[in-house]
Structures are given as structure tokens and as C-alpha cells.
Amino acid sequence: xxxxxxxxLKKAGCSAVGLGxxxxxxxxxxxxxxxxxxxxxxxxxxxxxxVDAEKCLQEDVRRACVEACNRxxxxxxxxxxxxxxxxxxSEPYEHVFPDQAHAHTEAAMKAAPILVLCNHCTNPPCVKVxxxxxxxxxxxxxxxxxDMHRCIGCRYCMAACPYGARSFNWRDPRDYIEKDxxxxxxxxxxxxxxxxxxxxxxxxxxxxxGDLPACVEAASRMPGGEGAxxxxxxxxxxxxxxxxxxxxICRRVGxxxxxxxxxxx
Amino acid sequence: xxxxVVIVAGLIVFLALVTSPFWYSAVxxxxxxxxxxxxxxxxxxxxxxxxxxxxxxxELLNGWRDDVVRGDGQKQTYRxxxxxxxxxxxxxxxxxxxxCHTMESKSNGKRSCAQCHDYANVQPRCMDxxxxxxGN
Numbered sequence: 001x002x003x004x005x006x007x008x009l010k011k012a013g014c015s016a017v018g019l020g021x022x023x024x025x026x027x028x029x030x031x032x033x034x035x036x037x038x039x040x041x042x043x044x045x046x047x048x049x050x051v052d053a054e055k056c057l058q059e060d061v062r063r064a065c066v067e068a069c070n071r072x073x074x075x076x077x078x079x080x081x082x083x084x085x086x087x088x089x090s091e092p093y094e095h096v097f098p099d100q101a102h103a104h105t106e107a108a109m110k111a112a113p114i115l116v117l118c119n120h121c122t123n124p125p126c127v128k129v130x131x132x133x134x135x136x137x138x139x140x141x142x143x144x145x146x147d148m149h150r151c152i153g154c155r156y157c158m159a160a161c162p163y164g165a166r167s168f169n170w171r172d173p174r175d176y177i178e179k180d181x182x183x184x185x186x187x188x189x190x191x192x193x194x195x196x197x198x199x200x201x202x203x204x205x206x207x208x209x210g211d212l213p214a215c216v217e218a219a220s221r222m223p224g225g226e227g228a229x230x231x232x233x234x235x236x237x238x239x240x241x242x243x244x245x246x247x248x249i250c251r252r253v254g255x256x257x258x259x260x261x262x263x264x265x
Numbered sequence: 266x267x268x269x270v271v272i273v274a275g276l277i278v279f280l281a282l283v284t285s286p287f288w289y290s291a292v293x294x295x296x297x298x299x300x301x302x303x304x305x306x307x308x309x310x311x312x313x314x315x316x317x318x319x320x321x322x323x324e325l326l327n328g329w330r331d332d333v334v335r336g337d338g339q340k341q342t343y344r345x346x347x348x349x350x351x352x353x354x355x356x357x358x359x360x361x362x363x364x365c366h367t368m369e370s371k372s373n374g375k376r377s378c379a380q381c382h383d384y385a386n387v388q389p390r391c392m393d394x395x396x397x398x399x400g401n
Binding site: 074136138139140141143145147148149185188189190191192193204207208209 | 330334335337338339340359360393394395396
């Protein structure tokens with residue numbers, strides 16, 4: 001072998017550089033692959049909602065949903081739109097589906113109000129940005145949860161959410177929560193404090209005990225509102241059948257957030 | 266050196282003033298009155314022995330909060346260690362504790378949390394958000 005000291009050092013140096021560059025790349029590739037597999041689709045235990053936009057064209061059905069939610073969670077009704085807190089509300093079709101609406105959208109849907117709420121995304125951007133883990137995706141059932149005890153009110157999540165599903169408490173909400181004659185709030189659900197972000201929780205406190213979310217229950221009680229909102233796990237037949245048989249759309253699927261609220265339009 | 270008397274007298278007055286709270290309570294006797302708690306008359310008991318609860322209820326409630334808010338989506342229950350024959354209790358301040366211990370924000374009831382908290386000068390922030398249950 002005519003390997004001299006010089007050529008040996010050259011090869012050793014090249015190998016070291018190659019290893020130094022290659023290993024981190026390999027690691028990043030592996031973790032990206034792992035994440036890709038995890039995000040491939042929501043699991044069958046993921047809670048999901050199907051909104052029948054046509055049935056929700058009736059104003060009283062939409063109002064029943066929103067009022068039931070507001071009462072169930074002591075959501076304040078603040079007149080100033082800049083400070084308004086919403087868990088479920090209506091938006092015009094063009095705003096809800098900006099990538100679907102066009103100049104010749106059918107008349108029935110043009111500017112039609114659509115019920116919107118947190119999409120409980122499979123890949124939620126709000127969760128990624130939260131610096132305190134005050135919001136997270138619950139592994140057991142895919143609900144994007146909020147921990148009001150831990151929220152520091154930085155509002156990163158509001159900036160990250162492409163659906164505007166989160167509201168900030170600019171003031172103490174108690175003065176704006178509906179009360180009965182005796183001065184009691186509509187429900188025992190904890191009110192929030194100034195400086196925290198809140199949003200729809202798929203009625204985590206109700207589905208825990210086997211009840212349906214307040215909006216779903218309220219819609220089904222309205223005449224003509226049966227089936228306006230359908231709620232269940234993605235693996236449940238009532239959800240998977242609708243998803244298989246009807247044409248449903250999601251809000252801004254191109255962003256890759258994987259919404260779990262589906263719309264029959 | 267003629268000021269010695271004045272200085273010593275001043276020091277004595279100063280010490281007497283500074284230590285006056287101790288003298289006062291030693292002479293006058295009683296401190297702040299201990300809160301008087303109304304004991305349940307129907308033979309019911311708290312989820313654990315009263316002594317243990319007095320010392321540990323804050324850690325217990327913190328644990329419950331974490332389990333309910335950050336746990337999985339199932340109903341969270343607690344099994345009593347001192348009363349193992351009791352049915353499991355739901356981990357809930359509003360649906361559990363406050364059925365007996367009325368809330369401090371509004372109520373001045375005899376078994377309110379506030380009585381002891383005022384005495385011990387602690388200000389938990391639970392009631393900033395959690396509400397008093399209605400007429401259960």
C-alpha cells in the first residue's frame with residue numbers, strides 16, 4: 001500500500017465532514033418521516049362535526065345553536081365587535097370558503113351565513129405556537145383543548161389560527177354574561193378572566209359524560225334542524241357514512257391543517 | 266457625654282414601641298378568633314379525614330384540576346383513601362366540594378372556604394372564574 005500520511009489525513013478529513021453533515025440530515029429526515037406518518041390522517045377516535053349548510057340557512061336554527069353554546073359556556077356578549085368573544089357564530093359563505101366562492105357562486109349560497117367554530121384540526125397550528133402548552137391536542141379524542149389556568153394571553157394562537165376561531169378576553173367578561181333575575185349565570189361553567197384566549201372545546205365537559213355538544217343538541221330540537229349538525233367520532237358509522245356518501249368540503253384544506261369540521265354545501 | 270441619658274432613654278422608648286405588639290398580646294391575651302366551622306349534622310363526612318383535608322386539600326384540588334383539564338376525555342373520579350367503601354367521587358369543585366362548602370365570593374355561609382382563608386390570609390384565585398353552583 002502506498003498510502004502516505006498526507007492522503008490518509010485527506011480521506012479522514014473528508015469522512016469527518018461527510019459524517020458531520022450527513023447525520024443531522026438523516027436525523028431530520030427520520031423525524032420528518034415520523035411526523036408525516038402521524039399526520040397521515042386523523043385517527044378514528046377523533047371527534048368530528050358535519051354541518052349541513054342548507055339546513056343551517058334557517059336563521060332560528062343557527063340562533064338556537066349559538067345561544068345554546070353561549071349559555072352552556074357563559075360566553076359574554078360584548079357589543080364592541082373588536083372585543084367580541086365567539087365560540088360558534090355565522091360568517092358569509094365567501095369568508096368561510098374563500099377558495100370555493102367565485103363570481104358565479106349559486107344564488108342560494110352567495111353571502112349565505114355559514115356556522116363556523118373551531119375545526120379541531122388534525123395538525124393544529126395554534127398548538128405549535130403556544131409557548132406555555134396552554135393549548136394542546138388531546139391524544140385520546142383529538143379535541144384541541146385550552147387550559148385557562150396556564151394561558152398567558154400572548155395571542156400567538158390567534159395569529160396562527162387561519163380560521164379566526166379564537167377570541168381574546170380584553171376585559172373581565174362577567175359584566176357581559178347573560179344572567180337570570182336572581183343574578184346567576186346561565187350555567188356553572190367557569191367564567192374566564194381578563195387576558196386569556198378562549199374558543200370552542202367541542203363541549204369537552206359534555207362529551208366527557210356522553211352528552212352531545214350543546215349546539216348539536218339545540219339544532220336537533222329545532223323544527224327542520226334535525227341533522228343540521230352531526231357529531232361523532234370519525235370511526236362512528238353515522239359520521240363515516242355521511243362522509244362517504246355526501247360531498248363535503250372543509251375550510252381552507254390547502255393549508256394542511258386537517259380540519260375536522262365538515263360542511264355539506 | 267451628657268447626652269448618654271437621652272440616648273438610653275430614646276433607645277428604651279424605641280424598643281418598647283417596636284416590641285409593643287408582643288407586649289400588647291401578652292397582656293390583652295387573645296389573638297384573632299379561630300374560625301368556627303359548622304359541622305355536618307347528618308353524619309356525612311368529607312371525602313377524606315378532616316385533618317388530612319385541612320393540610321392537603323390544596324394539593325388535592327391542584328391534582329384534580331390537572332387530571333380534569335389536561336387528562337384524557339373520560340370522566341375523572343377519585344377514590345377515598347380514608348373511606349374506601351365510599352362510591353368514587355367525581356373530580357369537580359363545583360359538583361363536589363361546593364355542595365357542602367359554599368363559595369367564598371358571594372356567600373358568607375358558615376362553611377364557606379373564605380372563613381379559613383381569611384384567617385390564614387391566603388387568597389386563592391379559584392373564584393376569579395369558577396362560579397357558585399345554583400341551588401343544588
